[in-house]
Amino acid sequence: MAEIQNKAYLVPNPIAPTHTVTIDAKKCIACNKCTEKCRMQTIMPHPEKGKPPLLIYPDECWFCGLCVEACPKGAITLHYPINQRLFFKRKTTGEVFRIDGPNAPAQSYFKPPVG
Amino acid sequence: MVDVLNYGSTPLEWPFPVKYDKENRIETDVLIVGAGVAGAMAGLMAARRGVRVAVVDKAPIDVSGSGGAGLDHYGGCYSNQDCAITPEEYMELAKDNPFGLDHRTYINFKGAWDNLLELERLGLRFRDEEDEFAGAPFRDDKTKIMYAYDYKTKDTIRLRSGAYIKKYMRDALVKEKNVQLFERVMITRLLTEGGRTLGRIAGATGVSEVTGEFYVFSAKAVILSTAGVSMQGTSTWTFNSEMFGNGYRSDPRNTGDGIAMAWQVGAEMNSEEQFGQALNVGPFGWPWYAIGNPDNTWHGCTIVDNKGKEVPWVDGLDQPISTLEERWLPGKGQVYMGFLRPIPFFDQKLIESGEYELPFWADLSALPEHERRGIWGLMVGNEGRTRMAVYDYFNKAGFNPDTDMLQCPVMNPESYTYRRKDWFQGEPNMARFWKADTLKGLATDWNQMTNVPGLFASGSESGQGGAPAGSSGAYAGNRAAEYAMEVPRVPIEEAQVAAEKERVYAPVKRAEDPEARISWKELWMGLNRVMQQDCGEFRTEATLKHGLMWLDSIKEHEMQMTYARNPHELVRVLECESRITVGEVYLYLGLANVQRERDGVPRDKVMFVKYVDGERILTFKEKEWWLKPPYEPTYLENYIKCRSKEPVDWRHKNG
Numbered sequence: 001m002a003e004i005q006n007k008a009y010l011v012p013n014p015i016a017p018t019h020t021v022t023i024d025a026k027k028c029i030a031c032n033k034c035t036e037k038c039r040m041q042t043i044m045p046h047p048e049k050g051k052p053p054l055l056i057y058p059d060e061c062w063f064c065g066l067c068v069e070a071c072p073k074g075a076i077t078l079h080y081p082i083n084q085r086l087f088f089k090r091k092t093t094g095e096v097f098r099i100d101g102p103n104a105p106a107q108s109y110f111k112p113p114v115g
Numbered sequence: 116m117v118d119v120l121n122y123g124s125t126p127l128e129w130p131f132p133v134k135y136d137k138e139n140r141i142e143t144d145v146l147i148v149g150a151g152v153a154g155a156m157a158g159l160m161a162a163r164r165g166v167r168v169a170v171v172d173k174a175p176i177d178v179s180g181s182g183g184a185g186l187d188h189y190g191g192c193y194s195n196q197d198c199a200i201t202p203e204e205y206m207e208l209a210k211d212n213p214f215g216l217d218h219r220t221y222i223n224f225k226g227a228w229d230n231l232l233e234l235e236r237l238g239l240r241f242r243d244e245e246d247e248f249a250g251a252p253f254r255d256d257k258t259k260i261m262y263a264y265d266y267k268t269k270d271t272i273r274l275r276s277g278a279y280i281k282k283y284m285r286d287a288l289v290k291e292k293n294v295q296l297f298e299r300v301m302i303t304r305l306l307t308e309g310g311r312t313l314g315r316i317a318g319a320t321g322v323s324e325v326t327g328e329f330y331v332f333s334a335k336a337v338i339l340s341t342a343g344v345s346m347q348g349t350s351t352w353t354f355n356s357e358m359f360g361n362g363y364r365s366d367p368r369n370t371g372d373g374i375a376m377a378w379q380v381g382a383e384m385n386s387e388e389q390f391g392q393a394l395n396v397g398p399f400g401w402p403w404y405a406i407g408n409p410d411n412t413w414h415g416c417t418i419v420d421n422k423g424k425e426v427p428w429v430d431g432l433d434q435p436i437s438t439l440e441e442r443w444l445p446g447k448g449q450v451y452m453g454f455l456r457p458i459p460f461f462d463q464k465l466i467e468s469g470e471y472e473l474p475f476w477a478d479l480s481a482l483p484e485h486e487r488r489g490i491w492g493l494m495v496g497n498e499g500r501t502r503m504a505v506y507d508y509f510n511k512a513g514f515n516p517d518t519d520m521l522q523c524p525v526m527n528p529e530s531y532t533y534r535r536k537d538w539f540q541g542e543p544n545m546a547r548f549w550k551a552d553t554l555k556g557l558a559t560d561w562n563q564m565t566n567v568p569g570l571f572a573s574g575s576e577s578g579q580g581g582a583p584a585g586s587s588g589a590y591a592g593n594r595a596a597e598y599a600m601e602v603p604r605v606p607i608e609e610a611q612v613a614a615e616k617e618r619v620y621a622p623v624k625r626a627e628d629p630e631a632r633i634s635w636k637e638l639w640m641g642l643n644r645v646m647q648q649d650c651g652e653f654r655t656e657a658t659l660k661h662g663l664m665w666l667d668s669i670k671e672h673e674m675q676m677t678y679a680r681n682p683h684e685l686v687r688v689l690e691c692e693s694r695i696t697v698g699e700v701y702l703y704l705g706l707a708n709v710q711r712e713r714d715g716v717p718r719d720k721v722m723f724v725k726y727v728d729g730e731r732i733l734t735f736k737e738k739e740w741w742l743k744p745p746y747e748p749t750y751l752e753n754y755i756k757c758r759s760k761e762p763v764d765w766r767h768k769n770g
Contacts, residue, residue, distance in 0.1 A: 039174035039183070039368055041324065041683050045130040054127070057683070062367050063402060064184040065503025078508055084402050087522040088514050089476055097513060105513035113496030113506050114247065114488070115240055115275030 017081035020061035021068070027075035028052040034067035034076055043067060129681045135623060137328040138616075143169040143295065144599040145592070146319055146334035148302045148373060151180020151366070153574025153588030154340030155284040156230065160592030161338075162291040164762075166599050169332055170288060171297040171321060173368050173686070177285040179298075181342060181365040181575075182584070185278040187412060187498035188263045189241070190271045191583045194228040197255060199268045200451060206750055208450055218561055218741035219587065221750045226586030231272060234585065238283040240275040248493075251485035253443065263494070264414055265452035266443045273489070277497035299324045301686050303619055305337060305376045305570065310611035312727050313381040316569030317605035320615045322689070327623070327682035329616060333607055335569060335599040338591050339557070340584075341373030342366070342575035364403050364499070365575075368690075374557065375696035377572070382565040383558040383723040383734075386704040404495050405505045407477030407521035409459050412494045412501075415442040417481035418459045418523065421472040425481075431455030439482070463528035475531075476520035491516040558723050561746060561753050562598070563591040566725070569602065571595045590758075597760050622679035622688040631678040635687040638677045641669050642695050650701055659705045666699055707733050 021043065023034075032045045035053050040060040043053045052075075068076045085099040097104055144166035147158045151172075158170040172179045193202040200208065202225045209216055235241065242259035243249070253262045253273070261273040274280070288294050300321045307314035316337050321330035342365065378384070409416045417439075418426040430436050430446025436457060445452045465471050479487045496506040514521065557565055557572045564571050573591035574584040625631040649662030674692070679685035707724045710733060716722070720735040737743060747753045 036175060037178050039179060039366070047128045047130045060367065062184075062500065063504050064178075064500045065508065066178055066184060068503045068507070078504060080402060080405075080508075084405075086401075086406055086524070087474075088519045089522070090515075090519050091478070091480055092518050097519075099509065099512045099514070107511055107513055109510050109515040109517065111488075111492060113278070113502055114493040115278070115497055 015059045017058055017061065017079075019055065019079055020058040020063065020081075021055060022077050022079065023052045023055070024075040024077075025052050027073045028071075029073055031072065033070045033072065037066040037070045039064070131325050131682075133682065134323075134326045134328040135620060137326070139328060139330045140333070141169055141295065141297075141330065142333045143167045144335050145169075145595045146332050146337045147171060147592075148319065148337060148339050148376075149173075149180070149341035149574075150176045150288075150296075151340060151342065151574060151584065152182040152186070152280065152284070153342075153584035153591075154180070154338065155281065155288060156233075156585045156588035157338050157340055157573050157592035157595070158294060159284065159287055159291065160589045161596040161599075162288070162294045164593060164596035164600070166293070166596045168291070168294045169297060169334065170294060171300050171302055171330075171332075173299065173301045173324065174366075175298050176288070176296060177282045179281065179366070179368075181369065181499060183281045183366065184500040184504075185497050185502055186274060186280045187277050187494045187496075187501070188271050188273050189227060189231045189583075189585075191224040191586075192228040192231060192272050193224045193270055194226070195260075195269070195272070197258065197260070198228075198270050200270070203749075203751055205270075209453065218750065218753065219559065219563065221754065222563070222590050223583035223586050225750075225754055226590055227583045230583075230586040230589050233589070234280065234283065237287045239277070239280055241272055241277075243275070248485055248489070251489070252440070253485075253489065261489075261493070263489075264443065264456060265445060267445055268451040270451065273493055274497055275493070278502040297321070297330065300330055301689060302332075302341075302372065302376070303689055304611075304615045305380045305567075306331075306607055306611055307380055307567070308605045308608070310608035312379075313567060315602075315605045316567060317607050319376075320612060320619070322619050322682075322686065324682050324686040327685060329619070331607065331612055333604065335602055335604055336571060336595040337569060338571040338573055338588075338595050339373040339377060340572070340574040340588060340591070341371075342369045370690040370693050371697035372690065372693040373572075374700060375693040377557055377565065377567070377570065378696060378700050378726060380567050380570065381725050381727045382567050382570060383725045384700065384704060385556055385558045386707055386722050386724050401524055402504070404498055404501050405509070407475065407523035409477065410456065412498045413477065413490055414456060415439075415482065415486060416490060417478040418475050419478050419481075419520065420475055424471065426459040426471065426475065427461060428457055429460040430457045433460065439486075460532065463532050466528035466531065474525050475523040477523060478520045479516040480518055480520070487516055561741065561757050562594040563587070564594065564598070566723075569598065569605075571598075593761060594757065619685075619689065621675075622677055623685055625676070626678045626680050628678075631676045633673045633677040635677060635679070635684060635691050638669075638674060638688070638691045639694065641673060642666070642691065642698050645669070646698050646701070650698070650705060654705055656706065656709045659702050659709070662702045663699065666695060666702070670695065703731055707731060 030050050030052055032053055035043050035045050040057060040062055042055065042057045042061045044056050046052060046054055063078065065078050068078050080099060087096050087098050089096050145161045145168045147154045147168065147170045149172060150158060150170045154170065155176060158168050162168045178184065192198060193200060193205050202221060205224060206221055243254055243261055244259060248254045248261055253266050262269045263271040263273045288296060300323050302319045302321045304320050306317040306319055308317055318331065318333040319337060404412045409418050420426065428436050428442060430441065431449050431452055432446045432455065434446055442457045466473065479491055495501045559565055559572050563573055571591045571594060573588045645662050645665045649658040649665065677688050679688050703726060704724055707722065711722055716735055719738045721738065721740055723734045725732050742748055747756060
C-alpha cells in the first residue's frame with residue numbers, strides 16, 4: 001500500500017455499479033473492438049488514439065459480456081456488482097465460496113459452451 | 116483508483132466527430148425500425164422480394180435486441196412434423212391461455228419451424244451433429260434435433276450456436292444488395308401524408324448516437340419491430356429507475372420508442388387490465404440465469420435445502436411426481452406442458468417450521484450428465500447474455516457444475532410456493548407493483564399492418580415476444596414488401612421534418628443555459644414517480660387523470676429544462692421522452708378501461724384505443740374478430756390467403 005499523502009480532490013460522487021468491466025492497459029492494444037459491441041456505450045474509444053477504451057457509463061451496463069468476448073487479447077474482465085454475487089457450495093467437501101469472493105477456488109471446469 | 120469516473124474540471128472530448136448540423140436523406144421502399152430477431156428477419160425477407168430496404172437499429176445489428184446476446188431455444192415449433200400437436204391444434208388447446216392469443220400467435224407458431232430452417236441456412240446450428248448428446252431423452256437420433264422442457268410434445272428446440280443468432284442475420288443482410296444498414300441510429304418520429312394523424316406513412320426521422328447527425332427516411336412502408344409492449348417484462352412497463360442493467364432480461368435499449376411513435380400517428384392499441392411485477396427487474400433483480408433456480412433455462416434442476424434435503428416436485432397441474440424423468444413430461448391429464456411446467460413445490464409452513472432450511476441450492480450434479488450439460492453448456496452458454504456473463508464468468512470463478520451447487524436467493528417462504536417466475540427472479544414482490552400493464556400491444560390485421568396505412572408491426576411490438584419473433588418478422592417483411600410494390604410514394608411533409616428537428620436538438624441547444632438543470636436520469640425519475648403514484652395497482656379515474664395532468668406539467672416545465680451534452684445524452688433524453696409518451700399511453704388506456712366499464716361493454720369484446728387530435732377513441736370488435744368477416748373462418752385459410760403472393764410456395768418447401 002502506498003504511503004498516505006495530504007492530498008485530496010473535489011470530484012463528483014462515483015456512480016454504482018462502479019467498475020462493471022476493467023480493462024488491463026498492459027494487454028490492451030486499443031483496437032476498440034469491445035466498444036463496437038457495446039449497445040449501451042458503457043465503454044467508448046479514448047479520444048487519444050492508442051489509449052485503452054474508457055469505462056464511461058458503467059451505470060448503464062447490461063453485463064452482456066460481449067466486450068469480454070470481442071477482446072482479442074483477453075484484456076477485459078467483467079465484475080458483477082457486490083449485491084449480485086451469490087455463493088456456491090462444493091458438495092464433495094462442504095466448502096462454501098462466493099462468485100469473485102476472497103477464497104475463490106481455481107477453475108476446474110473447462111468444457112467450452114455447446115455450439 | 117484513478118479513472119475517468121472521477122474526472123476533473125476538463126472533460127475529455129467526445130471520441131467521434133460531432134455533426135449535429137448534418138442531415139442525411141435516404142429513399143427506400145421498406146424501412147425497418149429496430150433490427151432485433153424480428154426486424155432483421157423482416158429486412159431480409161423484404162429484400163428478397165426485390166424492394167429496397169433500410170434497416171435501422173439503435174445498436175450494432177450483430178448484437179442488437181433482446182436476442183442480440185444470444186438465444187438458447189426456439190419455442191412454438193408446432194409445424195415441425197415431429198411435434199405432437201399442430202399449430203391449428205395449439206390454437207384450439209390454448210384458447211384460454213392467460214397470456215391471451217390471437218391471429219398473430221398463429222402466424223408466430225405456424226412459421227417458427229420454417230424460420231428456424233431459414234436460420235440454419237444462414238449458419239445457425241441446432242442439430243447435435245457431433246453426437247455429444249447421443250442417447251439423451253431430449254435428442255431425436257434421426258434428425259439430431261434436441262428438444263427442451265416437454266420431451267413428449269417436442270414444440271421447443273434447443274439451439275447450439277444461438278449465442279450468435281444475430282451475427283448470422285446481420286451477415287445475411289450485408290449480402291443483400293438492396294439493403295442499407297443504419298446502426299446506432301434512433302428513429303424518433305414517423306412521417307405521414309401531410310403530417311397528419313392517421314395519414315399514410317411517408318417515412319421517418321432519426322438521429323445518430325455516435326455523431327448526432329440527422330436522418331430523414333422516405334419509405335412506402337415502415338415496420339416497427341422495436342419491442343417494448345410485449346407481454347414479457349420489459350423496461351418500458353417497469354417504472355422504476357433504481358434498477359441495475361444486470362437484472363434486465365430484455366434489451367435495456369427497449370424504451371418504447373415504437374409504441375410512442377405509433378401512438379402519435381393514431382395507431383390503435385389493444386388494452387387489457389393486468390397487474391404484476393415485470394419479471395426480474397427492479398432493485399431486487401438478480402442476473403438472469405446466474406442464480407440457483409429450477410425453472411426456465413434451468414428447468415428440471417434439483418433443488419436442495421441448506422442441509423442437503425431434496426425439495427419435492429409437482430407436475431404442471433400441481434400433482435406430486437416422484438421420478439426425475441417426469442420433470443420433462445406433461446403431467447397426468449395434461450395434453451402438453453406449455454407454460455404449466457413441473458416445479459419444486461411445497462407448503463410455505465415447511466420452511467417456516469424449519470423442516471426445510473434456507474437458503475436453497477440448485478444441484479446440477481444431481482442430474483444425469485446429459486441434463487446437466489443440457490443446462491450448463493447448452494442452454495446456459497447460448498441463452499441471452501449467458502455465454503460470457505454467466506458460463507465463462509462462473510467457470511473462471513471456480514464454479515463447477517459437476518461438484519458445486521449454486522445458491523438460490525433467499526425469499527419470503529410464500530414466494531417459493533408461487534408458480535414459475537419467482538424462483539428465478541428472487542423476491543419480486545418485495546417491491547410494489549410499479550407496473551401498470553394495460554397494454555396488449557399494437558393492434559394489427561392479418562397482414563400485420565396497423566390501422567395507419569403503411570405502418571406494420573412485428574416481434575414483441577405486436578405483442579409477440581421470444582423466439583418466434585423471427586417468424587413474425589419474416590411474415591411482416593413479406594407483407595410490407597407486397598404493400599410497397601403496390602402503393603405510390605407519399606411525399607415528405609417538410610414542416611413535419613422541421614418541427615421534429617427542432618424537438619430533437621432542443622436538449623443540445625439548451626445545454627449551456629443555466630436554467631437547463633435537469634439530466635435525463637432525473638427526467639426519468641420524474642416519470643417513474645408519476646406512474647408509481649397514479650397508475651399503480653389501485654387506480655381510479657381521478658388518479659389516472661391526475662397522472663396525465665402531472666405528466667403534462669413535467670412536459671411543459673422540467674422536460675424543457677433537460678439538457679444533453681453529447682450524442683449519448685441526447686439519445687437518452689429522447690428515449691425518456693418516448694418513455695413519457697408510453698406512460699401517457701398507459702394512463703389513457705386505464706381511462707379507456709374505466710369508460711368501458713361505465714358503458715357496460717361486455718368483457719368478451721376486444722377493445723381498440725387510439726388517440727386522434729386530442730381525442731381518445733374507443734372501438735370494439737367481437738371475440739375472435741380475426742376469424743370473422745372480412746376474414747376467413749379458420750387460421751389456416753387466412754394464413755394461406757395472406758401468403759399467396761409469395762413467389763416460392765412455402766407449403767412445399769419442407770416436404
